[in-house]
Amino acid sequence: MTTIQSDLFIDGKWHKGSGRLPVYDPSDGSVIAEVATSNNEINDLAIDAAERAAKPFAALAPRQRAEMLRRAYELMIAELDYLAQLVTRENGKVLADARAEVAYAAEFFRWFSEETVRIQGDFRMAPSGDKRIIVTHQPVGISMLITPWNFPAAMATRKIGPALAAGCTVILKPAAETPLTALAIADILDRAGVPAGVVNVILPDHTGPGISHILHDPRVRNLSFTGSTEVGQLLIKQSADQVIRTSMELGGNAPFLVLADADVDAAVQGAMVAKMRNGGAACTSANRFYVDKNLAEEFASKFALAMKALQVGPGLDTNNQLGPSVSIKERDKIAALVDQAVADGATVITGGEVPTGPGAFYPATVINVAVGNPILDYEIFGPVAPIVAVENDEEAIRHANASPYGLISYVFSGDLKRAIRTAEALESGMVAINRGVISDPAAPFGGFKQSGLGREGGFAGIHEFLETKYIGVEI
Numbered sequence: 001m002t003t004i005q006s007d008l009f010i011d012g013k014w015h016k017g018s019g020r021l022p023v024y025d026p027s028d029g030s031v032i033a034e035v036a037t038s039n040n041e042i043n044d045l046a047i048d049a050a051e052r053a054a055k056p057f058a059a060l061a062p063r064q065r066a067e068m069l070r071r072a073y074e075l076m077i078a079e080l081d082y083l084a085q086l087v088t089r090e091n092g093k094v095l096a097d098a099r100a101e102v103a104y105a106a107e108f109f110r111w112f113s114e115e116t117v118r119i120q121g122d123f124r125m126a127p128s129g130d131k132r133i134i135v136t137h138q139p140v141g142i143s144m145l146i147t148p149w150n151f152p153a154a155m156a157t158r159k160i161g162p163a164l165a166a167g168c169t170v171i172l173k174p175a176a177e178t179p180l181t182a183l184a185i186a187d188i189l190d191r192a193g194v195p196a197g198v199v200n201v202i203l204p205d206h207t208g209p210g211i212s213h214i215l216h217d218p219r220v221r222n223l224s225f226t227g228s229t230e231v232g233q234l235l236i237k238q239s240a241d242q243v244i245r246t247s248m249e250l251g252g253n254a255p256f257l258v259l260a261d262a263d264v265d266a267a268v269q270g271a272m273v274a275k276m277r278n279g280g281a282a283c284t285s286a287n288r289f290y291v292d293k294n295l296a297e298e299f300a301s302k303f304a305l306a307m308k309a310l311q312v313g314p315g316l317d318t319n320n321q322l323g324p325s326v327s328i329k330e331r332d333k334i335a336a337l338v339d340q341a342v343a344d345g346a347t348v349i350t351g352g353e354v355p356t357g358p359g360a361f362y363p364a365t366v367i368n369v370a371v372g373n374p375i376l377d378y379e380i381f382g383p384v385a386p387i388v389a390v391e392n393d394e395e396a397i398r399h400a401n402a403s404p405y406g407l408i409s410y411v412f413s414g415d416l417k418r419a420i421r422t423a424e425a426l427e428s429g430m431v432a433i434n435r436g437v438i439s440d441p442a443a444p445f446g447g448f449k450q451s452g453l454g455r456e457g458g459f460a461g462i463h464e465f466l467e468t469k470y471i472g473v474e475i
Contacts, residue, residue: 011049012196053197069113076106112161141221149175166465247454252407255400273436296389334382406448
C-alpha cells in the first residue's frame with residue numbers, strides 16, 4: 001500500500017470510527033492526516049472480532065501461522081522505503097533511523113515466523129513412577145497490545161509477531177502521535193493472509209477510560225504494554241481486577257560507564273550510537289554518563305565535538321542527522337530538564353538552547369554535571385548527555401545502580417574480564433559491552449526493577465503469549 005490509511009482496522013475491514021484525530025508532522029506542525037478514533041461501542045466490536053477469530057486461528061497448523069508472518073516480513077522489506085517515510089513524517093526521526101527501524105521491525109516477523117514451529121513441550125516419567133508428565137502450551141487468548149510513539153513500527157511488530165506465532169488474536173492500540181504506521185502494518189498483515197479478526201487496530205476517543213473498558217472485559221486475557229513506568233503501574237492495577245496476564249516494557253535511565261582503561265575514541269563512537277539512536281528518544285538510550293576522572297575531560301571534549309557536528313533539520317532531508325522531537329510538548333520537556341540542570345550547577349559544553357523557527361527541534365547537547373543533579377533522575381528521551389566524572393569502577397557502579405530503573409547499561413573497557421565483572425554487578429536486564437546498541441529480535445529484551453516485567457524477543461518472547469498446561473497420564 002502506498003497511500004496513507006487513516007481508518008481503524010476491525011475484523012478485517014476498515015472502519016470510519018466515532019471521531020477523527022489530527023496527526024501532525026513535528027518538523028513543521030502541518031497535519032498529515034486525520035485518523036479515526038473509537039468509542040467503547042467500537043472497542044467492543046474489536047473484542048467481538050478477536051473472540052470470533054480466536055479458536056479458528058489457534059487451531060491452525062503452526063506452519064500456516066508461520067507462513068503468514070513470513071509473508072508479512074517480505075512485504076515490509078519490499079515496502080521499506082514507503083514505511084520509513086511514513087515513520088519519519090509522523091514521528092520526526094531522520095530517514096536513516098526510520099529505515100533502520102523498519103528493517104528491525106520486519107525482523108520480528110521473520111524471527112517469530114521461525115519460532116512458531118518450534119514451541120517446545122515436555123514428556124517424561126514422574127519421579128514417583130506412577131504417571132507420565134506431559135507439559136504443553138496453549139495460546140493465552142485475546143491480547144491487548146499498547147505501543148508508544150518512539151518506535152511505531154518496531155514496537156508493534158515486537159508484540160504482534162509473538163502473539164500470532166503463539167496463536168493469539170490481538171487488539172493493538174498505537175500512540176495517538178503515531179497511529180499511521182500501525183495501520184500500515186495492519187494492512188500488510190491483511191495482505192499477508194492473516195484472517196479477519198486476528199489483528200484489530202483501535203484508537204480510543206478517551207485513552208484511559210477506553211483501555212480500562214477493554215481490560216475489564218472478561219474475554220481479554222493478556223496485556224502487553226510499552227511505555228512509561230507510571231502508566232505501566234496504573235495498567236497493572238487495572239489488570240488485577242480480571243487477573244490479566246501482563247508483560248511490561250517500561251521506563252529506563254541507562255547508565256553509560258567509561259572505565260579507566262577504555263579506548264576513548266571507541267567510547268565516543270559507542271556513545272554517539274547509544275545516545276543518538278532515534279534522536280535519543282529510546283528507552284535504551286544512554287541517559288547518564290559515568291566517566292573515569294582521568295578520561296572525563298578528553299571524553300567530554302570529543303563527545304561534544306561529535307554531537308555539535310550533527311546537522312539538525314526535517315527528517316525527510318537525507319542531509320540531516322537529527323530530526324525534531326515528536327511534538328512541541330516533548331521538546332519543551334527536554335528543554336526544561338536542561339534548564340533546571342543548569343540552574344542546579346551543570347555546565348553546558350555544547351547545545352542547550354531551543355532554536356528559533358518552526359518545528360519541535362532541540363540541538364544535540366552535552367553537559368557536565370555533579371552527582372545529585374536532578375537531571376540524572378529523569379529519562380530525558382532526547383538528545384541530551386549529562387556527564388559525571390567518577391573516581392573508580394566501584395563509584396561508577398554504585399551510581400549506575402542508584403536508580404529504580406534497570407533496563408540496559410553500557411560498559412566500555414579495554415579488559416574483557418573487567419567489563420564482564422562490571423556487567424554482572426550492574427542491576428539491569430541488558431548490558432552492552434563496548435557496543436552502542438545490542439537490541440536484536442533473537443535476544444530477550446527487558447529490564448529489572450521498575451523497568452518492567454517479562455521479556456520480548458528471543459526464545460522467551462513467544463511465552464508471554466502462551467499458557468503452560470500440565471497433563472498427568474496414568475500408566
